Each structure stands twice: as structure tokens, then as C-alpha cells.
Amino acid sequence: MSDKIKITLTVNGTAMTAEVEPRRSLADMLRDDLRLTGTHLGCEHGVCGACTVLVDGKPVRSCLMFGVQANGASVRTVEGLADGDRLHPLQQAFWENHGLQCGFCTPGFLMLAAGALEENPDMTDEEIRDVLSSNLCRCTGYQNIVKAVRLAAEVMKAGPAPQATRS
Amino acid sequence: MKPAAFAYLAPTTLAEALEMIDRIGDDGKILAGGQSLVPAMNFRLARPGTLVDINGVAGLSGISGDSARGISIGALTRHAAFHTPPFSGPLADLLAKVVRNIAHYPIRQRGTFGGSLSHADPASEWCLVTATLGATLHIASLTGTREVAAADFFRGTFTTALQPSEILVRIDLPPLGAGWGTGFYEFSRRKGDFALAMALTALRIEGGTIREARLGVGGVADRALRLAKTEAFLVGQPAHAETFAAAAAMAQDSIDVSEDIHAGADYRRDLLGTVIRRALAEAAA
Numbered sequence: 001m002s003d004k005i006k007i008t009l010t011v012n013g014t015a016m017t018a019e020v021e022p023r024r025s026l027a028d029m030l031r032d033d034l035r036l037t038g039t040h041l042g043c044e045h046g047v048c049g050a051c052t053v054l055v056d057g058k059p060v061r062s063c064l065m066f067g068v069q070a071n072g073a074s075v076r077t078v079e080g081l082a083d084g085d086r087l088h089p090l091q092q093a094f095w096e097n098h099g100l101q102c103g104f105c106t107p108g109f110l111m112l113a114a115g116a117l118e119e120n121p122d123m124t125d126e127e128i129r130d131v132l133s134s135n136l137c138r139c140t141g142y143q144n145i146v147k148a149v150r151l152a153a154e155v156m157k158a159g160p161a162p163q164a165t166r167s
Numbered sequence: 168m169k170p171a172a173f174a175y176l177a178p179t180t181l182a183e184a185l186e187m188i189d190r191i192g193d194d195g196k197i198l199a200g201g202q203s204l205v206p207a208m209n210f211r212l213a214r215p216g217t218l219v220d221i222n223g224v225a226g227l228s229g230i231s232g233d234s235a236r237g238i239s240i241g242a243l244t245r246h247a248a249f250h251t252p253p254f255s256g257p258l259a260d261l262l263a264k265v266v267r268n269i270a271h272y273p274i275r276q277r278g279t280f281g282g283s284l285s286h287a288d289p290a291s292e293w294c295l296v297t298a299t300l301g302a303t304l305h306i307a308s309l310t311g312t313r314e315v316a317a318a319d320f321f322r323g324t325f326t327t328a329l330q331p332s333e334i335l336v337r338i339d340l341p342p343l344g345a346g347w348g349t350g351f352y353e354f355s356r357r358k359g360d361f362a363l364a365m366a367l368t369a370l371r372i373e374g375g376t377i378r379e380a381r382l383g384v385g386g387v388a389d390r391a392l393r394l395a396k397t398e399a400f401l402v403g404q405p406a407h408a409e410t411f412a413a414a415a416a417m418a419q420d421s422i423d424v425s426e427d428i429h430a431g432a433d434y435r436r437d438l439l440g441t442v443i444r445r446a447l448a449e450a451a452a
Contacts, residue, residue: 005175022175022218025209044168045206046274058247058276064205065277068175069198069220112273133358134271 007071011036012080020067027051029067030077038078038107042136049135052108052115053077059115078107081114089155090114090148099148101139108135113149121157125150170208174217178224181307181336187219189309189332195219197334199243199282202274227281227336234258235344242281242335246293250275258340261349261369265292268351271359281335284320287327289425290361290386292353294321297338298391299367299383305337312336321390346371347379350449352442353386356429362386363430364438366446372406382414382447387424387439394418401447411447415440 004019011034018033025044030036030053042048044063051062054076081088087095090110100106109132116123116131123131128149137145178184188195196215198204199222207213221227221243230248232238234256249266252259269275269283269292283293284304297304297317304315306329320328329335343349353365364386371379380401385391397417404410419440426432 003174021172023170023172025169028169045209046202049271049273052273059273060277061202061273063209064201066175066201066205068177069201069222071177116272130267130358131272134273 005068007068009070009072010074012076018067022066022068024067025063026053026055026065026067026070026075027062029070030062030075033067036077036079040104040107042105042108047136048105048108049112050105050108052111052135054111054115057115057118059112076111076114078110081110088114090117090152093148093152093155094145097144097148097151099140099145100137105135105137109137109145113152117149117153117156121153123153128153168209170205171211171214173208173215175220176217177220177222181224181226181334184219184221184224184334185307185309185332187217188334191217191219193331195331197221197285199285200245200278201282202270202278203282203286203288221334230254235342237342238340240280240338240340242279242284242337244280246270246275246278246280246283247272256344257347257349257369258343261343261351261367262296264349264351265296265367268292268353268355268362268365274359280338284338285327285329285335287321287323287325287390288361289324289389289391290363290365291391292362292365292385295365295367295383295385295391297340298385299381299393300340300343300369301381301393302341303339304335305339306333307336308333318393323389343369346373348372348450348452350446350451352445352449354438354442361429364435364442366439366442368443368446368450370401370406370447370450372451375405375407377401377404377406377410382418382443384418384422384439384443387422387435389425392422394421396421406451408444408448411444411451414447415443418443 006019008017030039040050042050046061046064052059053062194216198218198220227243228241233254246269249262283291302317347369350368353362366384369381380398382398383393397414424432424436
């Protein structure tokens with residue numbers, strides 16, 4: 001009954017395979033089988049959003065999906081945001097605007113905002129607040145997270161900074 | 168917070184899925200969006216022996232039709248598909264309004280229209296939409312497909328007309344064409360929470376007089392309720408605040424409002440009046 005199933009998927013652009021029990025959540029598979037511990041688990045029932053990752057471009061709760069369901073999918077986690085040492089505009093904006101304190105919820109907020117901004121780069125303040133209302137943070141009081149996402153949206157729309165040129 | 172072990176099946180055709188659930192019977196559960204089932208499994212409130220994951224079944228998603236002709240919704244269509252409906256008109260406006268109240272953005276990327284109806288939470292927005300507008304549900308089994316009216320589908324909290332060997336495959340919503348105005352109002356304590364009360368309405372108003380009316384409420388009883396008597400009262404009345412207040416009072420008197428840890432009956436009855444008045448006013452605006 002608990003026979004393991006072998007799956008293949010793409011995580012942050014890299015093809016990977018995993019052999020997991022069907023009951024293994026996508027979050028646990030990422031953390032324990034693929035050793036990508038940037039994805040955090042808070043409530044494990046879809047309320048807190050700490051485990052948010054992108055599956056085929058859409059932000060989803062990875063505690064409410066089973067790993068086997070990601071067979072053939074493209075998954076992106078917080079580990080895939082930065083480009084080497086250069087932070088993603090969202091990470092940079094969280095850093096500069098004090099969008100985190102303890103940081104536990106931050107990977108979920110980053111992936112949520114990344115997915116939402118990819119779908120709609122021109123979110124209004126109201127839309128940003130509506131999207132962010134899905135995740136919980138117990139430190140910042142949210143205001144700086146809203147501010148960081150708003151500023152990151154502007155940077156992302158303006159395109160990569162000139163110093164970002166790479167060989 | 169880890170689910171009990173289960174066997175996992177991933178059919179790719181409806182025929183295959185139907186054969187599987189027929190064979191497994193009561194011990195199996197269909198996995199669609201999983202946004203209610205998986206939390207229940209993580210809490211071990213649900214311990215299905217086998218999950219039949221229909222996410223890979225071809226032909227179960229998509230929206231076709233338009234406001235004037237009515238629409239067909241594949242059961243596996245994600246809530247998020249209604250953020251920007253692929254058609255326009257009053258029905259599209261209503262569904263786009265409603266969807267923003269369903270849980271949160273990431274939940275809406277995964278949760279499905281048919282899954283929501285099959286789960287039959289008393290505070291489900293899609294259950295309210297189908298009950299109020301008079302949807303037809305298409306249910307498949309190995310012996311063929313049957314059609315069930317939304318009014319006959321919902322039997323109570325988490326209880327529907329679905330048998331273990333059946334899959335809800337398609338939902339037809341009747342037209343709401345030119346001339347209809349729509350309103351939806353939901354109250355919950357926090358953004359994305361289950362509604363303590365909500366009302367959905369569609370009115371066809373000519374020269375200030377209501378000619379046709381649809382009105383339903385959710386979150387206040389064991390299932391979404393279409394208020395046929397209040398609809399009949401509204402027809403022929405002037406579309407103004409006095410009429411809406413009278414309709415709200417009529418509904419408050421006719422419903423045995425439920426009571427739970429989140430809200431007492433008196434409070435919920437009061438909310439019920441407010442959400443009805445606000446939904447009607449929005450439809451008439």
C-alpha cells in the first residue's frame with residue numbers, strides 16, 4: 001500500500017527524480033528527498049502559506065499537494081530565485097524594506113509574490129494586499145512586505161539593472 | 168500532520184477513472200484540487216485507502232459558452248479560471264466577483280469548481296452560485312451519464328447526491344444575458360475565511376421595476392438556499408431600498424439560521440439581512 005513511486009520533475013530548471021510514498025507531500029519531498037530546505041512548513045493544512053512554491057508557474061501550497069502529483073511538472077522554490085550572488089528583485093526589496101524579521105515565512109511570501117507578479121506585473125495596491133492576505137507573518141505586521149512587493153514590482157517591470165550584465 | 172498511507176492511482180481517461188472508482192467503492196476518494204480533502208487527510212479526519220487522482224484526466228477542464236447562451240464548466244476547471252472569465256456579460260461579471268471571495272489566491276490556483284460542489288461545504292460560493300442560478304450537473308458512472316438539478320444535488324453539510332461510483336464531470340449554468348444586473352455580498356471575519364453569511368442575486372429591471380429575480384443565500388444553513396418565495400415577492404416591485412429591506416426581512420423570517428462556534432443564530436440572522444440588502448442594491452445599481 002505504501003509502495004514508493006518513482007517520479008521525474010524539473011526543480012528550478014534542473015531535471016530531478018525522486019522515489020516517494022504517495023502520502024509524501026510535495027513540501028516534504030522537496031525538503032527531505034531533494035534536500036531543498038528553503039521551502040518551510042508551518043501549519044501543514046494550507047492556512048499559513050509558508051510552503052508556497054510555484055508549480056507550472058502558479059503559486060500553490062506544497063503541503064496540499066502530494067509529491068507524486070508533481071510528476072512531469074516544473075517546480076520553482078526559493079532556492080531558484082537568486083541568480084548566483086545576485087538577489088532576485090523581490091529578495092532585494094524584502095532586504096531593503098525590512099520585509100522580514102525571523103524569516104520563517106519569507107520563502108512562502110517570496111514565491112507567492114513571484115508567481116502573482118508574473119501573472120500580473122501591474123497589480124494595484126489593493127490586489128497586492130489581496131494576494132498577500134493568503135500568507136501569515138507573525139513578525140513584521142505586513143506593511144513592509146506590502147511595500148517590498150510594490151517596489152519589487154517596479155524594479156521587475158523596469159527590467160534587469162545595467163550592472164547585471166554577465167558574460 | 169502527515170496523512171495516513173494510501174494507494175495512489177492516476178488515470179488519464181474518464182473511462183479509466185470510472186472503472187477504478189467502481190472497483191474500489193467506499194474505500195476510495197477522488198482527488199481533484201485537494202484543497203479541502205488534503206487538509207482533512209493531514210489531520211487524519213479522512214483516511215481513504217486509495218486516492219484516484221483525476222488531475223491528469225483529459226477533457227475535464229474548461230469553460231465554454233457565454234452569458235447570453237449559458238455556460239458549461241468542466242468539473243476540473245480551477246477557481247482561478249474565473250479571475251478573468253473567457254467570456255463577457257452579466258454572468259461573467261458575477262462569477263468574477265464571486266471568485267475573489269473563495270479562500271485565497273494560491274488555493275484558487277489549485278481548487279476546482281466540481282470539487283467544491285462535490286465537497287458541498289455549506290459556505291461554498293460555487294454551491295451558492297449553482298443553487299441560485301439553477302445549474303444542471305452532469306454526473307458520469309460506468310452505466311452512463313445522468314443529469315441532476317443543483318436543487319436536488321445538495322443534501323446537507325458535506326452531503327450530495329453523488330454515489331461512490333460516480334464522478335461529477337460538467338456543470339451547466341443557465342444564461343444571464345443583457346438586461347440582468349448581478350450582486351454578491353459575503354461577510355467573513357478575515358479575508359479568505361468561510362462566509363458567516365453571503366447572498367447572491369440577479370435582477371432584470373425594466374423602467375425601475377423588477378421583472379425577474381434570482382436570490383440565494385449561503386453560510387447560514389446546512390446548504391446553499393435559493394429563496395423562491397422572496398424571488399416571487401421581488402418580481403413587480405420597484406427596485407429600491409424599501410423593497411430590498413422587505414425582501415431581507417422575509418428571508419430572515421423564513422430561514423432557520425444555523426448556529427456554530429463562529430456565530431450565534433441571532434448574529435447570523437442579522438448578517439443575513441445585511442448581505443441580502445447589499446447584494447440586491449448592487450444588482451440594481
